[in-house]
Amino acid sequence: MAAIAVQLENVSRLFGRFPALRQVSAVFSTGQCYVLLGENGAGKSTLLRVLAGLLQPTLGVVRYFPQPAAAADPGRDKGGSGGSEDDRLRAARARIGYMSHSPMIYDELSAAENLRYFASLYRGRPVWTPEEALNTVGLDPALPRPVGQYSQGMRQRVSLARVLLSQPELILLDEPFSNLDARSAGQMLLLLGRLRGEGRCIVLTTHQRDLAAPLADQILTMEAGRLTSAAPGPASAPATELESALSPASPQTIQPELAPGASPA
Amino acid sequence: MTRPFALVHLAKDLRLEWRSKDALNSMLFFALLVVVLFSLAFDPTQAASRRIAGGILSVAILFAAVMALNQAWARELRHQVLDAQRMTPAPASSLFIGKAVANFLFVTVIEIILAPLFAIFYNLHPIGQGWLLAAVLPLGTWALVVNGTFFAALSIRTRNRELMLPLLLFPIFIPALLGMVQASSGILTGETDPGLWIKFLAGYDVIFTTASLLLFHIVLHAE
Numbered sequence: 001m002a003a004i005a006v007q008l009e010n011v012s013r014l015f016g017r018f019p020a021l022r023q024v025s026a027v028f029s030t031g032q033c034y035v036l037l038g039e040n041g042a043g044k045s046t047l048l049r050v051l052a053g054l055l056q057p058t059l060g061v062v063r064y065f066p067q068p069a070a071a072a073d074p075g076r077d078k079g080g081s082g083g084s085e086d087d088r089l090r091a092a093r094a095r096i097g098y099m100s101h102s103p104m105i106y107d108e109l110s111a112a113e114n115l116r117y118f119a120s121l122y123r124g125r126p127v128w129t130p131e132e133a134l135n136t137v138g139l140d141p142a143l144p145r146p147v148g149q150y151s152q153g154m155r156q157r158v159s160l161a162r163v164l165l166s167q168p169e170l171i172l173l174d175e176p177f178s179n180l181d182a183r184s185a186g187q188m189l190l191l192l193g194r195l196r197g198e199g200r201c202i203v204l205t206t207h208q209r210d211l212a213a214p215l216a217d218q219i220l221t222m223e224a225g226r227l228t229s230a231a232p233g234p235a236s237a238p239a240t241e242l243e244s245a246l247s248p249a250s251p252q253t254i255q256p257e258l259a260p261g262a263s264p265a
Numbered sequence: 266m267t268r269p270f271a272l273v274h275l276a277k278d279l280r281l282e283w284r285s286k287d288a289l290n291s292m293l294f295f296a297l298l299v300v301v302l303f304s305l306a307f308d309p310t311q312a313a314s315r316r317i318a319g320g321i322l323s324v325a326i327l328f329a330a331v332m333a334l335n336q337a338w339a340r341e342l343r344h345q346v347l348d349a350q351r352m353t354p355a356p357a358s359s360l361f362i363g364k365a366v367a368n369f370l371f372v373t374v375i376e377i378i379l380a381p382l383f384a385i386f387y388n389l390h391p392i393g394q395g396w397l398l399a400a401v402l403p404l405g406t407w408a409l410v411v412n413g414t415f416f417a418a419l420s421i422r423t424r425n426r427e428l429m430l431p432l433l434l435f436p437i438f439i440p441a442l443l444g445m446v447q448a449s450s451g452i453l454t455g456e457t458d459p460g461l462w463i464k465f466l467a468g469y470d471v472i473f474t475t476a477s478l479l480l481f482h483i484v485l486h487a488e
């Protein structure tokens with residue numbers, strides 16, 4: 001049975017008086033990939049920031065790794081129990097990888113220097129070496145140029161390498177394919193498929209539905225801050241093209257719950 | 266051997282500054298400009314001008330430091346690097362202390378370059394125990410940068426952050442500035458004992474460093 005990575009219960013988020021999220025309830029499980037669709041301003045990025053623990057919900061509850069972590073993985077921090085609320089949130093964040101629209105790296109440092117710096121901040125957790133992470137995303141670790149001189153697509157890949165560095169159990173990607181050419185996007189898709197097969201939970205937002213759909217176990221749609229539909233994605237079917245390369249999706253996947261009052265598509 | 270988190274942040278900040286020299290260049294040119302302009306406005310050979318020379322140097326360094334402190338978190342904001350740092354398990358206080366020590370070193374470099382030039386220019390020479398300046402200047406500089414780094418972080422989410430920093434920083438820094446001026450005057454003139462003011466500065470530093478370390482977590486994760 002797939003373990004729960006993060007659970008939202010009636011989560012709302014207001015910016016001033018503007019509701020960016022309205023009573024969103026959902027469960028995201030390990031070994032699953034969730035593709036989040038929606039128009040600009042639908043609340044996708046806000047939802048990812050709430051899932052990442054970077055934004056606190058105005059109303060509602062977010063539960064990270066609710067099952068005792070020790071039972072699932074004895075080597076990991078306990079994200080769900082013990083310590084103060086801040087400690088729990090900090091421990092949970094350490095198990096999450098978040099990639100936003102911005103690359104979240106220093107322009108003045110090379111890719112390897114950036115990753116070495118971030119790897120040093122994940123002490124006590126299993127981390128990849130910068131070389132491993134950069135090789136995984138198809139970049140040359142020996143590239144001495146500062147990241148500021150990279151193309152957008154290369155920066156995007158360094159950003160993904162930063163996310164993967166800490167081997168997160170929950171991977172949150174905001175528009176990961178936006179600056180990539182078709183070949184690079186395909187490579188990233190395969191990489192994400194492999195990560196899903198390793199049991200990681202992936203939640204990604206995109207406007208490129210056709211590109212991301214083969215990876216999706218669940219396709220979620222947001223409108224005006226609400227989660228309006230949750231449909232099984234192609235990857236949840238047994239004979240998907242990608243399925244042979246990936247581990248089979250669990251039949252007991254917990255379906256994302258729709259917010260009260262929301263109408264499924 | 267693993268380095269403390271604060272040292273990891275400090276090494277990164279020093280490396281970034283070494284590459285760009287943004288803070289050092291802006292501070293140095295601004296401070297030199299102030300000194301040159303004041304030397305044109307007031308005749309440096311007159312005794313009255315020499316009496317205010319320490320104040321001019323302090324103000325030049327203060328304003329120059331504020332320029333650099335305003336940009337202290339700019340790199341972290343530019344590509345949401347701060348969010349990536351928030352996601353790591355490293356404590357917020359380590360990020361703060363790394364940044365504050367880096368700023369301290371940058372301001373100290375400017376002081377080391379500027380102070381001798383200024384002393385020669387204004388024909389200054391301490392009458393009291395000159396070596397005590399080696400205690401007063403770092404204590405005063407730390408008081409400035411620890412508060413400056415903290416308030417720069419506090420104002421990063423405000424619209425007029427370049428205006429906010431001096432508005433928040435200067436009132437808080439006044440006691441330390443008073444301590445610095447009194448201690449420096451005591452040392453330069455030999456008329457009063459600077460010991461009390463040095464202790465006052467040390468106490469101020471301990472209090473505000475502790476408060477900043479305790480509160481920085483809230484500032485970093487505020488939305």
